Amino acid sequence: MSMDLQRFHATFFEESREGLDAMEAGLLTLESGQHDAEIINSVFRAAHSIKGGAGTFGFDAIAALTHVLETLLDELRAGKRALEANAVDAMLASVDVLRALLREAEHGVQADPAAVAAMKARLESILSGQAPAAASAAAPVVAEAEPEAWQIGFTPAPSMFMSGNDPLRIIRELEHLGPLQVQARLERLPGFEQLDPFEAHLAWDLGLIGKIKRSQIEDTFAWVVDDCELDIRPVAPPSLATSAPAVEVELAPAAAAAPATAAPATAAATPAQEAESSIRVSVDKVDALINLVGELVITQAMLKQVSNHIDPAHAERLFAGLDLLERNTRDLQEAVIGVRMLPVDAVFRRFPRLVRDLSTRLGKQVRLKTIGEGTELDKGLIEKIADPLVHLVRNSIDHGLEMPEFRRNAGKDETGTITLAASHQGGHIVIEVSDDGHGLNRDRILAKAAERGLAVPENPTDAQVWDLIFQPGFSTADAVTDLSGRGVGMDVVRRNIQALGGEVQIESRAGMGTRTLIRLPLTLAILDGMTVSVAGETLILPLAYVLEALQPQASDIRTMAGEGRxxxxxxxxxxxxxxxxxYGYGQRHSDESLVVVVEGDGQKIALEVDELVGQQQVVVKNIENNYRRIGGVSGATILGDGRVALIVDIGGLVRSLRVPQAA
Incomplete structure (x- = not known):
């Protein structure tokens, strides 16, 4: 019976990426000085799992490199070699190469063959160059024994089939090494009624004849070493040529060891039970579910609007049912959106490696501090916020933090600190990237703005000066390097964050450091909004930005030269x-002044409207995908009566009032 393994590829790729992340995190922890045996074991298990899957699916390049890496890790966890900096550095580099090989297998993006070969050679040189004593000690044993045959006790764990391994395939591979005698042990085989076809019940006593290296036999079992009990011993050929009972006597220790397989099986049951508490679901299925809930929200709003024209005295039960439907719809919406929520640690965990590599390359001492890693954010936002954060962290290390001697002369700790923090504030998640470096140079930014002919208001505030670095191509760097200067590409950072319905602002103090705040909506699917009427049109103000609504007195409104009202x-x-x-709607329908005070990008403004209609939950529909980007509009929604209402982009309105942005 043939099996199509391609349908399991997606799971392998996803689990391998998680394994590589775990390996990288573990190696960085080891490099920091925490030589915990469990950390080495976790890195080894990740490498072993990737190797096993790659071998099963025929990704030979991944399997070959991971095999060498696994051998090195095995010696480390067995205490055969000390953990040295060059070994950790090489293993971290191998993680990068494995990521490239994984991309090649998944997407067909060619990995550099020279880099793969060089990486494998580097690991092999560490293996051969750092364990000469172990090799020389082992050599006399092999020379003395020079076995002409081997006895092998092979007891698979009951769960072996579930990992995609087949004991018969391993036995066939042994036959290629030399003449093989095989005897099955049936003591674990249950009665027919209790027989589970998904469990491995048989064990084997194997006799392999010939001058074969032990390493060749171990390589044959490499894929299943954690899923079986294995006993390999050199013996003289006659003991293998005798009758079956003689083999049973000869291999009694292996047979006695058979019950021990219960221990690994029990141990393996724990992660299996944990795995049952979660499932992998395609993002497309979750998105479809969210869309359906969105339509349900619209239908519920429609029913509520229709019910407003019904006399409550004649439809008391209907109104009670509609109230219950509204509560249940909101609970359902929150539960479904919760499925897409992931901890922001999914982004944060890539930065220890980035900080380590950049600080080493630049000769700086950098400490990474993360806060609020468990804060949850929509998966779609997490995937798109990663690149802007990488850019900000690179800038902080390259141009924000000083060299150790400068920090020492300034009375600072030689080790600079980069802080990544995430928290919930109102209906937003706020992500902070800060450093304790020298801060932004106000005079230098203004001089560069004048040099480029940018419009700058008289006596600009710090916020207006910092806003200049978001101009396309703006940079105060003395020299161009492959690491962006603070400001280079910052326009792209802001544009990407705005595309997510968010905003970014910068705070900085000379000599104290720089703080970049990114404010994002919790989800792009549904939001709570304030419905307002303007010149007969209905607009939605995201409630998270609204501070208050009021009817001002005429004496509170002033007209200032150059500033408007x-x-x-x-x-x-x-x-x-x-x-x-x-929005160019024309004449207002109300002579009375009514304003809604909102805050975006760290600045408050008063929006003049005709009427406050109410507050409701709305489903966000993307306009840009179906039409084009419109200034001051972040999306649209469908009201209960079927009309389309625009959702106001508060951040865009605030930026439109700033002179540098308008210029």
């Missing part, structure tokens, strides 16, 4: 923006 709110003057004028 401003509103005084408790001693603070806020710019007023008429949504009717901004």
């Amino acid at each position: 401003v509103l005084r709110v408790r001693g603070e003057y806020l710019p007023i923006l008429s949504l009717s004028e901004y």
